[in-house]
Amino acid sequence: MYKQLNKISVSAVIVTIISLSIPQVSIAAPKGFKTPSGNIFCELMEGEDVNTNTLRCEIASSLKPQPPQPYPGYCEFDWGRGLMLPGQSKPEILCISDTIADPNKSVLGYGQTWNYGGFKCVSQKTGLTCTNTIGIGFFLNREKWRVFGLSQP
Known part of the structure; x- marks a missing residue:
């Protein structure tokens, strides 16, 4: 009886050690994706809650037409490489010195x-459309971009 309990205890310790050494895999929705063309990459930048989250989407071919900077020297990095969409307001044009482009991101297939x-x-084959919780x-x-859902003055 003692030998059986000892074998069970040793087995439990081995299983615990193995399970602690295996990396944990999340089955939650991916926090980012890329389009099938590999030209657009998006990633969720988590805030304290849904209202303070931000979605960052970069386009390798840059925004076309290229938007003007608010004033000369406004952006000293890469201007117009994509858009940042806050959870509760309008999109902003990216001025970035880094990238979220990762070839290992999940592909958001056309129609998904x-x-x-x-x-x-x-x-969609025609492009990517993203919205926040308030419809903005x-x-x-590759050829164009536009912002929508803003109320008219």
Whole structure:
């Protein structure tokens, strides 16, 4: 009886050691994606809650037409490489010195929708459309971009 308990105890310790050494894999929705063309990459920048989350989307081919900077020297890095969409306000043009482009990101296939952190993005052959919880968003492709959902003054 003692030998059986000892074998069970040793087995439990081995299983515990093995399970602690295996990296934990999250089964939650991915915090980012890329389009099938590999030209657009998006990633959720988590805030304290859904309202303070931000979605960052970069386009390798840059925004076309290139938007003017608010004033000369405003951005000393890469201007117009994509858009930042806050959870509760209008998109902002990126001025970045880094990138979220990662070839290992999950592909959001054409016709698929990504819902995460208060944002919804729809991938289509014509481009990518993303919106926040209050319906403000943007459309983005190689040839053009636009912002929508803003109330008119």
